[in-house]
Amino acid sequence: MTEITPAQEAESAAERRDGGSxxxxxxxxxxxxxxxxxxxxxxxxxxxxxxxxxxxxxxxxxxxxxxxxxxxxxxxxxxxxxxxxxxxxxxxxxxxxxxxxxxxxxxxxxxxxxxxxxxxxxxxxxxxxxxxxxxxxxxxxxxxxxxxxxxxxxxHGPGEHAEPTIVYGAGVLGDQLLRRMQLDDDSRFRPVALLDDDRQLRNRVVRGVPVLGALSDLDDVVTRTGATQLVVAISAADHHLVKKVADAAAQAGVHVRVLPKLSKELAGHAGLADLRDLSIEDLIGRETVDTSVEDAAEYLAGKKVLVTGAGGSIGSELCRQIQRFAPAELIMLDRDETLLQEAQLETEGHGLLHTRDVVLADIRDDDALTAVFEERRPDVVYHAAALKHLPMLEQYPDEAWKTNVLGTLNVLRAAQRVDVQTFINVSTDKAANPTSALGHSKRVAEKLTAWMGTQTGRPYISVRFGNVIGSRGSMLPTFHKLIRRGQTVTVTHPDVTRYFMTIPEACHLVIQAGAIGTSGEVLILDMGEPVKILDVAERMIAMSGKDIAIKFTGLRHGEKMHEELIGAGESDARPLHPKISHASVQVLAPENLDRVEWLRRMGFEEDAFGARIDEQPTRGSRSVKDDPDA
Structure with missing residues (x-):
């Protein structure tokens, strides 16, 4: 039976009214x-x-x-x-x-x-x-x-309420988009012109709509047609082209909309309702890296897979990705029941929370974690549970120790007891040459993971990446909220830069790590050039059309001006993929962990409960050389 896609459903709206289309x-x-x-x-x-x-x-x-x-x-x-x-x-x-x-x-x-x-x-x-x-x-x-x-x-076709629209791209996607606009009675878009930079398409007429020039002619075409909307219908549009379109549209006074990802378009799952406003993610300058995750996920098929932190941004996307590879069982573990419900909705299509695919447990609770692993006996573990907000952990470093260090150790020991075949620890770029409680705690987690690999003889691997676009509590959603409310946007420093990657891209790397990584390694994705945060803030404000000020607050304690992906003394070998580095990590045995020494050597005078740490150096003495994990 042929599946009716959403696009065809939109096109056949008139059929339900008059019996034919x-x-x-x-x-x-x-x-x-x-x-x-x-x-x-x-x-x-x-x-x-x-x-x-x-x-x-x-x-x-x-x-x-x-x-x-x-x-x-x-x-x-x-x-x-x-x-x-x-x-x-x-x-x-x-x-x-x-x-x-x-x-x-x-x-x-x-x-x-x-x-x-x-x-x-x-x-x-x-x-x-x-x-x-x-x-x-x-x-x-x-x-x-x-x-x-x-x-x-x-x-059939758009009524008087539809806005005059220019479609940029006169190829196959442009043709499909015109058809949808012209057949949908409820369409908000009425195509009045096409633009294309290919000179061979000049003077072409597609479904009665003429190609009136290139993007450089946008001002003139807007004047001639009275268009208020510009839709980008170019599947290979990279961030350079999108920026060019955004700048031209701002000058011409038209609103830009873009199509979903090409994979969704080609699958027939994209209709007019999927047209969305241009977002900062389209302009961020990240070229998505193809990690060929499909070829690397054979180790998941027919296996029991457990994900810690399954309700988080990375964990929930991991669960969605893993489900594509037919595991025998997917076990989603988190301490937040509401986030678990959301993860179950996305993976199973319901949020009843009464099935064995969701497990409510805290990685700090060694006994509960051990019981879960003994009962379910997973073959593959993705450890994504962590505390991640740098300023918060600078205030409460002891919480970073309990969750990111001891919590990780609990998961590692539970995995060792049931002979987990593959273990992937999700880390962060802040673990490279760490200067913060977050970075130091994740660095220790990487070293504990490497140590456990030597004990089990199994691939115990860490994966390190930078800021994830759209993750909960990250910079871009915060900027969106401030701009929507008309509040001042705060930036730490005019020159600060960060690396960015998408959530699916990060999860592809995590999944592929289990196939190409060896025990004791940290896998690091080449994330291109770092992005200047001030440029992101200015463009987001410009896109909003609001007059919003930017305030510089200064770098917070433990923050770097420029993040690093590979630490001092780490190699940048890329033996299997040109965009994935394999760095070796020193091992750290659990018996060498010392919470007080860890806090003291990072320069904290008090722990999270206000208890003083004896013989404490000043906070400003922290440096890479004093890394307690080196």
């Missing part, structure tokens, strides 16, 4: 076409006979020709039914129907020709009759359908 005609419509096809054959057969005898009607044997007509009509009806031509399989006027109808006419013509070869001499009917009648019949049948398609299309 260019794509899914009603049964009544197909019955009408069946009768029309019969009429076509009854018309073209005598016409073909007259052509064969140079319009000498006396030379035509009309009785036998009528018998041939009956045979032809019966074959058309029977074969048309068997091939679903008259059962609504194809929308009329589509290429699918052209192929199906051409094949049907060819089969009918061939079978009738076989009959004529057998009895043609006796019936005195020309054996070449179908060579003339077949093409004539096909042309007429297709012509009738094409006329009906045009008639139906003209009955």
């Amino acid at each position: 260019p794509w899914r005609p009603s049964r009544r419509t197909w019955a009408a076409f069946l009768l029309l096809d019969v009429a076509v054959w009854l018309l073209v057969l005598p016409t073909a006979a007259l052509l064969r005898f140079d319009f000498n009607a006396y030379a035509v044997e009309w009785g036998p020709l009528a018998a041939v007509g009956v045979i032809t009509v019966v074959l058309q009806l029977v074969l048309g039914y068997l091939t679903h031509v008259y059962r609504g399989r194809h929308g009329y006027g589509t290429f699918d129907e052209v192929r199906a109808l051409a094949l049907l006419v060819l089969m009918v013509s061939a079978l009738v020709t076989v009959v004529l070869l057998a009895v043609g001499v006796m019936w005195e009917v020309p054996r070449s009759l179908m060579l003339i009648a077949g093409p004539l019949a096909l042309v007429l049948m297709l012509g009738v359908r094409y006329i009906q398609r045009i008639r139906q299309e003209r009955r």
Whole structure:
């Protein structure tokens, strides 16, 4: 059964009102076409006979020709039914129907020709009759359908409420987008012009909409057409082109909208409702790295997979990605029941929280964690649970110790007890040359993971990446909220930079780590050039159209001006993928952990409860050389 995509559903909205559309005609419509096809054959057969005898009607044997007509009509009806031509399989006027109808006419013509070869001499009917009648019949049948398609299309389309819209891109995607706009009665967009930088497409007309120039002509085209919207319909548009479009649109005074990802478009899951405003993520300057995760995820198929921190931004996306690779069981563990419900909604389609795929537990609770691992016995573990907000952990470093260090150790020991085959620890770029409680705690977690790998002989690996676009509590969502409320946007320093990557990209790297990483390694994705935070803030404010001030607050304690991905003394080997570095990590045995020394050597005078730490150096003494984890 053919799936009706959301795009087709939008296009067929009119069908539910008047019983027909260019794509899914009603049964009544197909019955009408069946009768029309019969009429076509009854018309073209005598016409073909007259052509064969140079319009000498006396030379035509009309009785036998009528018998041939009956045979032809019966074959058309029977074969048309068997091939679903008259059962609504194809929308009329589509290429699918052209192929199906051409094949049907060819089969009918061939079978009738076989009959004529057998009895043609006796019936005195020309054996070449179908060579003339077949093409004539096909042309007429297709012509009738094409006329009906045009008639139906003209009955539908955007109303007076629709905004005049320019589509940038006159290729395949532009063509599809125009079709959707023109067929949807509820469309908010009325196409008035196309733009394309390909000179070969100049003066082209697509579905009645002219190509009026290139992007550089946007100002003039807006003036001529009165357009208020600009839709980007270019699948390969990178951030450089998107920035160029955004700047041109701002100058011309039109609003920019973009299509979803190409994979969604090609799957037929993108309709007009999926058009969205241009976001800062489109302009951030990140070129997505293809990590070929599909080839690397064979180790997940048929295995029991456990994800800690499954309700978080990374954890929940990991669960969605993992489910694609048919694990025997997916176990989502988190201490937040509400986040677990959201994760279950996204992976299972319900949030009932009564099934074994969700586990409520805290990684700080060693006994509870051990019980879960002993009962469920996972084969693969993704450890994404962590505290991640740098300023908060600078205030409460002891919490970083309890969760990021001891919590990780609890997960590692539980995994060791049940002989987990693959263990991937999710780390952060702040673990490279750490200067904060967050960075130091994650650095220790990396070293503990490497140590456990030496104990188990299994691949125990860490994955390190920078800021994840759209993750909960990260910079971009915070900026969005401040701008939406009209509040001052705070930036720590005008020159501060950060690395960015998308959530799916981060999860692809985490999944691939289990296939290409070796025990004791940290895998690091090449994230391109770092992005200046001030530039991001200024562009987001410009896109909002609001007059919002930017306030510089100064770097917070423990923050770096520029983040690093690879620490001092770490290698940048890329043996398997040109964009993935493999760095070796020193091991750290649990017996060498010392909470007080860890806090003291980082320069904290008090722990999270205000208890003083003896022989404490000043906070400003912290440096890479004093890294307690080195």
